[in-house]
Amino acid sequence: MGKVILIMKQCLSSFKSNVKWRGLLLLPLFFVGSLSAATLNVYTYSSFTSDWGPGPKLKRAFEEQCACELKYISSDDGVSLLNRLRLEGKNTKADVVVGLDDALIEEARNLKLVQPHGLALATLKLKSELDWQAADFVPFDLGYFAFVYDSEKTQPVTSMAELLNSDARIIYQDPRTSTPGQGLLIWMQAIYGDKTSEAWQKMRQRTVTVTKGWSEAYNLFLQGEADYVLSYSSSPAYHLIAEKSDRYAAALFSEGHARQVEVAALARHSNQLELGQKFLTFLLSEEAQQIIAVNNWMLPAREGVELPEAFSQLIQPKAIGFTPEDIHQKRQAWIREWRSAVSR
Amino acid sequence: MFKHFSLPRLSFLSSSFPSLSLGLLLALLLGSSGLALLALTGWQTSPDAGFWQELWQDPWFWQVLKFTLWQALLSSFISVLLALPLARALVMDGQLPAKAVFLRWCLLCFVMPSLILITGLVAMFGYTGWLTPLLNSILGKGWSLYGLTGILLAHIFLNLPLALRVLSSQWASIPSSVWQMAAQLHLTGWRRFLLVEWPALRSVLPALLGFIFLLCFNSFAVVLALGGGPAATTLEVAIFQALKYNFNPSEALFLAVTQLLVAGSLFWLFSRWGKLEWLAPASAGQTWRPQTSRFTLWIGRFFYLFIALYLTLPVLGLLPTAVGKGLAGLPWLKLFKASGWSLLFALIASLLAVLMALQLSWVSRIKQQVGAQQKISWLSRLAPVAALHHLIIPGMVLSVGLYIFFMPFINWMDWGWLAIIWLNALIALPFSFSQLKPAVFSYQANYQRLAASLGLPFGIYWWRVVLPYLRPALKRVAAISLVLTLGDFAIFGIFGQPEYTTLPWLIYELAGSYQLAAAALASLWLLGLAFVGLMLLERK
Numbered sequence: 001m002g003k004v005i006l007i008m009k010q011c012l013s014s015f016k017s018n019v020k021w022r023g024l025l026l027l028p029l030f031f032v033g034s035l036s037a038a039t040l041n042v043y044t045y046s047s048f049t050s051d052w053g054p055g056p057k058l059k060r061a062f063e064e065q066c067a068c069e070l071k072y073i074s075s076d077d078g079v080s081l082l083n084r085l086r087l088e089g090k091n092t093k094a095d096v097v098v099g100l101d102d103a104l105i106e107e108a109r110n111l112k113l114v115q116p117h118g119l120a121l122a123t124l125k126l127k128s129e130l131d132w133q134a135a136d137f138v139p140f141d142l143g144y145f146a147f148v149y150d151s152e153k154t155q156p157v158t159s160m161a162e163l164l165n166s167d168a169r170i171i172y173q174d175p176r177t178s179t180p181g182q183g184l185l186i187w188m189q190a191i192y193g194d195k196t197s198e199a200w201q202k203m204r205q206r207t208v209t210v211t212k213g214w215s216e217a218y219n220l221f222l223q224g225e226a227d228y229v230l231s232y233s234s235s236p237a238y239h240l241i242a243e244k245s246d247r248y249a250a251a252l253f254s255e256g257h258a259r260q261v262e263v264a265a266l267a268r269h270s271n272q273l274e275l276g277q278k279f280l281t282f283l284l285s286e287e288a289q290q291i292i293a294v295n296n297w298m299l300p301a302r303e304g305v306e307l308p309e310a311f312s313q314l315i316q317p318k319a320i321g322f323t324p325e326d327i328h329q330k331r332q333a334w335i336r337e338w339r340s341a342v343s344r
Numbered sequence: 345m346f347k348h349f350s351l352p353r354l355s356f357l358s359s360s361f362p363s364l365s366l367g368l369l370l371a372l373l374l375g376s377s378g379l380a381l382l383a384l385t386g387w388q389t390s391p392d393a394g395f396w397q398e399l400w401q402d403p404w405f406w407q408v409l410k411f412t413l414w415q416a417l418l419s420s421f422i423s424v425l426l427a428l429p430l431a432r433a434l435v436m437d438g439q440l441p442a443k444a445v446f447l448r449w450c451l452l453c454f455v456m457p458s459l460i461l462i463t464g465l466v467a468m469f470g471y472t473g474w475l476t477p478l479l480n481s482i483l484g485k486g487w488s489l490y491g492l493t494g495i496l497l498a499h500i501f502l503n504l505p506l507a508l509r510v511l512s513s514q515w516a517s518i519p520s521s522v523w524q525m526a527a528q529l530h531l532t533g534w535r536r537f538l539l540v541e542w543p544a545l546r547s548v549l550p551a552l553l554g555f556i557f558l559l560c561f562n563s564f565a566v567v568l569a570l571g572g573g574p575a576a577t578t579l580e581v582a583i584f585q586a587l588k589y590n591f592n593p594s595e596a597l598f599l600a601v602t603q604l605l606v607a608g609s610l611f612w613l614f615s616r617w618g619k620l621e622w623l624a625p626a627s628a629g630q631t632w633r634p635q636t637s638r639f640t641l642w643i644g645r646f647f648y649l650f651i652a653l654y655l656t657l658p659v660l661g662l663l664p665t666a667v668g669k670g671l672a673g674l675p676w677l678k679l680f681k682a683s684g685w686s687l688l689f690a691l692i693a694s695l696l697a698v699l700m701a702l703q704l705s706w707v708s709r710i711k712q713q714v715g716a717q718q719k720i721s722w723l724s725r726l727a728p729v730a731a732l733h734h735l736i737i738p739g740m741v742l743s744v745g746l747y748i749f750f751m752p753f754i755n756w757m758d759w760g761w762l763a764i765i766w767l768n769a770l771i772a773l774p775f776s777f778s779q780l781k782p783a784v785f786s787y788q789a790n791y792q793r794l795a796a797s798l799g800l801p802f803g804i805y806w807w808r809v810v811l812p813y814l815r816p817a818l819k820r821v822a823a824i825s826l827v828l829t830l831g832d833f834a835i836f837g838i839f840g841q842p843e844y845t846t847l848p849w850l851i852y853e854l855a856g857s858y859q860l861a862a863a864a865l866a867s868l869w870l871l872g873l874a875f876v877g878l879m880l881l882e883r884k
Contacts, residue, residue, distance in 0.1 A: 052857035
C-alpha cells in the first residue's frame with residue numbers, strides 16, 4: 001500500500017512540473033488580463049453575498065470609489081470559508097477574507113492564512129467595548145447570541161438559570177455543525193464553568209430538538225414548535241424593519257451574553273494589498289456599516305453609526321466569553337462534554 | 345441448441361473497442377473514489393496517533409453506530425412493507441384514478457430539500473401541527489414527533505415512493521401470458537403469489553431494501569432535526585463534523601471507512617440474497633391482468649388514498665406559508681436563472697449517468713447468464729462494484745477528497761462546474777444501474793442471441809434493436825437520475841460558484857436570510873419544475 005502511494009506521489013510531482021511549463025505558455029494571457037481594471041477577490045460566506053445580504057450593495061458602493069472590480073467567492077459559512085482557505089493554501093485567489101469570527105481567529109492565525117492589515121486602528125473609530133488591538137483582523141460587525149421568543153405567547157425569562165428551570169420548550173443548533181450552536185457552547189461555559197455539564201442536562205430536558213443549521217431552527221420556531229430559539233439579539237430588528245412586526249423579541253439574560261465578532265483580513269498570498277486595505281477601511285466606513293447592519297442583521301463594529309429606529313429597541317446585553325486562544329484550545333473538550341451530557 | 349448461434353455475439357463482445365472504453369470508464373469511476381480517499385489520507389493535520397483506538401473505545405461511537413443501523417433497518421423495512429400492497433394495487437386495479445400523476449409525484453419526494461421536508465412534516469405532526477390534536481386523542485396526549493417517530497416518518501416519506509416505483513414496475517413486467525397460464529391452472533391467492541409474483545419481486549426486493557437502508561444510513565440533517573437532539577445521531581453527522589468543523593480529514597476518513605465497511609457489507613448481504621430471474625418477454629399490445637378479489641381491491645384502494653395523502657399533505661401544508669406573503673417577494677429573475685443552471689447541470693449529469701449505467705449493466709454479467717462453462721472476465725465482475733460503490737461512499741468525502749486532490753492542477757473557480765456534473769452523475773449512477781440491470785438482463789436473455797445471429801452492423805443493432813427494447817427502462821432511469829441531480833445541494837456547496845447558483849442553493853440562501861416564505865415558494869417551484877421535467881421525459 002505504501003509503495004502504491006509512493007508511486008502515486010512520484011507521478012504527481014512529475015505532473016506538477018508539467019503544469020509549471022504549461023503555466024509559462026499561459027503567461028501572455030495573464031498580461032492581457034491584468035491590463036483591464038484591477039480585480040479584488042473577496043472570500044466570504046454565502047448569506048453575505050446573497051441578494052438579501054449586504055454583499056451586492058457593498059460591491060456597488062465600493063466599485064464607485066475604487067476603479068476596480070470586486071469579485072465575491074462564497075462558501076457555506078465562516079467555517080467552510082476557513083476550510084476553503086486552508087485547502088487552497090498558496091493556490092488561493094483570495095485578496096480579502098470577510099466573515100470569519102472571533103472563534104476562528106486563532107485557527108486562521110495558526111494556519112498563517114492572513115497578514116497584518118497595516119491600518120491605524122485608532123482612526124477607524126471602533127466601538128470601545130470591543131477593545132480591539134489585533135494587527136491582522138479588523139472587526140466589521142458583531143452580534144450577541146440570544147434566545148428569541150414570541151411576545152404574544154411567552155412571558156420572557158430574565159436569566160439562563162431561569163430558562164433552564166422553566167418548563168419552556170427550546171430549539172437550538174448543533175455546536176458541531178453551526179455557528180450559533182458554537183456560540184451557545186461558549187455562552188454556557190462562560191456562565192457555568194465547571195458545572196456546565198449539569199446545566200446541559202437541564203437544557204436537554206427543555207430541548208425540543210437540535211438542528212444542523214440556523215435556518216431549520218428558526219423556521220421551526222416561527223411555526224410554533226418552541227417557545228425559545230437560539231439566534232441573535234438583533235434578529236427582532238429584521239421582523240421590525242422588514243415585516244413591521246414587534247411580535248418577536250430577544251430575552252435579556254442577567255448573566256450576560258456570548259458575543260460573536262465577525263472579522264475581515266488581508267489574505268496572506270494576496271498581491272492586491274493596497275486595494276485590500278482600501279476595502280477594509282471601506283468596510284468600516286459609516287456607509288458600509290449601515291448597509292451591513294440592515295442587511296446582515298448584525299450590530300455595527302464602528303462607534304456612532306446612524307441606524308433605523310428598530311435597532312434602538314433591541315436589548316443591550318453585557319458581553320461574556322473567552323479569548324480566541326481559549327476557545328481554540330478548549331472547543332473540542334467542550335463539545336465532548338456537551339455530547340455526553342445531552343445524548344444520554 | 346442456442347449454443348451454436350452464440351458465437352457471433354461473443355466475437356462482438358470481445359472486440360477491442362468495448363473493452364477499451366469499459367476499462368476507461370471503470371478507471372474513471374473507481375479512480376474518482378480512490379483518489380478522493382487517497383487525498384484524505386495524504387492530508388496531514390494534527391495526526392492523532394491514538395485517535396483510532398480512542399474512538400474505538402468510545403461508547404459514544406458504538407451508540408451512534410447502533411442507532412444508525414437501527415433506524416436505517418426500520419426505515420427500509422417499513423417503507424418496503426407499506427409499498428408492497430400499493431404497488432400491487434397500482435398494477436392490478438385498473439380503476440385507480442390518476443396513477444401516472446401519482447407515480448410522478450412519488451419521484452418528486454426525492455428533490456425535496458430537507459429543510460422543506462422538515463417544515464412540511466412539522467406542519468402536520470409537530471407540537472402545533474394540525475394532525476397533532478387527533479393523534480393526541482388517539483394516543484392519549486403522548487404524541488411527540490421528535491425522536492425515532494419523526495425520523496421514521498421522514499424516511500418513509502422519502503423512500504416509500506422509491507419502493508413504490510420500483511415494485512410497481514416489477515409487477516407490471518410480469519407478462520400477460522404468465523398471468524393467463526396461472527389462470528388456466530386455477531392458481532389463486534397465495535399460490536399464485538408464490539409462483540407468479542414472488543419470482544418477479546425476488547429479483548429486486550433485496551437490492552431495494554439495501555438501497556433504502558443505505559440512503560437512511562447516510563441521512564443526516566433530517567435525522568438531527570426530527571430526532572430531537574444529538575442522542576439520535578448518525579455516523580454521517582460525525583463525518584460532517586470531522587470534515588467541516590474540526591477539519592480533520594484522517595478522522596473523517598476513518599469514519600468513512602467504517603461506514604463503507606458496515607454499510608457496504610450489509611448491502612452486499614442484501615444483494616446476495618436476491619437474484620435476477622428470467623422473465624418471459626413482455627408481449628406487445630393489450631396486457632391482461634387477472635381479476636382480484638373484492639377484499640384485496642379495497643385494501644389496495646385504502647392504501648392508495650392513505651399513502652397519497654401522506655405524500656401530498658406535507659407539501660400542501662407549505663402553501664399557506666409560501667403564498668401568504670404574496671408572489672412579489674420572490675426574486676423571479678434569480679429564480680429563473682437558477683432554474684436554468686439547475687436544469688442544465690441535472691440534464692447533462694443524468695444523461696451521463698444513464699449512459700454509464702447502460703454500458704455497465706450491459707457488460708456486468710452473472711453466472712446464470714453465461715452458464716457454468718464460460719469464465720466471466722474480471723472487468724465484467726468489476727462493473728457492478730464500480731457502479732454501486734458510490735452509494736456507500738459519503739458524497740461529502742468524495743467531494744472534499746477530489747477537491748483536495750486536484751487543487752494543485754485545477755483552478756476550481758473555473759472548472760467547478762465540471763466537478764458538479766461529474767459528481768452528480770456518480771451519485772445518480774447506482775440508482776440508474778440497479779434499475780436498468782433487470783431490463784438489460786431480460787433483453788440479453790431473450791433476444792441477444794437471436795439479434796446477434798442477424799449480424800447487423802454495430803450502429804444499426806443498437807439503434808434499431810436494443811434501444812427500442814430498453815426505451816421504457818431508460819426513461820424510467822433517466823427520470824430518477826434527473827430528480828436526484830436536480831435536488832443536489834452538497835456537491836454544489838463545495839464546487840459551486842455564485843455565477844451559476846442552482847435552485848436548491850438559492851432556496852438555502854433564502855432560508856438563511858430570514859426569507860422563509862420565499863424559500864418555501866421557491867421549493868414548490870423546484871417541485872413543479874421537476875414534475876414538468878418528468879412529464880416530458882415519461883411522455884408516451
